[in-house]
């Protein structure tokens with residue numbers, strides 16, 4: 001395929017936000033998988049596209065966009081006929097507000113938790129950061145919890161791109177057990193993820209994906225879900241619902257796609273050396 005829109009992605013990272021918007025808008029796009037655990041985001045070819053070495057990136061002709069929130073706003077603006085942006089200026093202001101609330105108030109503590117539990121090298125991790133970040137998240141999450149009472153969407157009565165960003169961010173929070181006492185946010189997130197064009201949940205990967213992905217042979221050959229593939233990181237398959245914390249390795253990633261589901265995990269540390 002050679003579509004105008006190209007999405008550089010690695011699910012289930014923030015690139016899910018963009019995939020979700022593209023799928024709901026029913027826009028054709030080329031998906032380019034950037035394997036983060038294999039450090040493909042540091043390859044010189046990719047750095048030319050995004051010197052920040054991160055996904056997602058959306059390329060639309062000559063335009064290159066490297067921020068997930070900017071990308072969904074761009075798509076909403078470019079395709080107003082798809083109706084994922086409110087028509088009123090006031091509602092567009094609210095949409096921007098909730099997008100930024102998700103990216104700055106909710107996501108940042110989640111990012112700190114991720115970095116200090118598994119992304120930073122062990123010597124750089126600060127255990128004390130984690131409870132502080134959890135508290136920071138909970139303080140701000142209360143605001144959204146109250147806002148969502150008796151609401152289906154974050155702005156008005158119709159879905160907009162802010163919902164994709166907020167719902168994905170809540171799913172991320174759910175992965176680290178930060179939504180356990182938040183029925184409104186949980187209900188909202190569950191409803192959003194049952195939409196027909198929603199991406200798979202973070203804990204979910206499709207067997208279809210496992211069959212069709214280039215790594216399928218590794219997965220297929222895996223014995224009881226695990227094997228060491230020559231020259232490649234470890235692969236594991238797990239069923240929906242296994243806590244992410246179990247995969248707290250030095251360097252790992254996971255990928256998901258359509259439902260129903262298996263999650264594929266890469267890690268560079270063999271499982272038996274984990275402890």
Ligand SMILES: N[C@@H](CCC(=O)N[C@@H](CS)C(=O)NCC(=O)O)C(=O)O
Nearest residue numbers: 013014053054055056066067068069
């Ligand atoms: N603010 C950026 C953050 C992008 C970002 O941090 N992406 C992560 C995946 S969720 C990434 O590519 N990380 C690679 C790395 O940090 O090495 C956005 O929202 O698009």
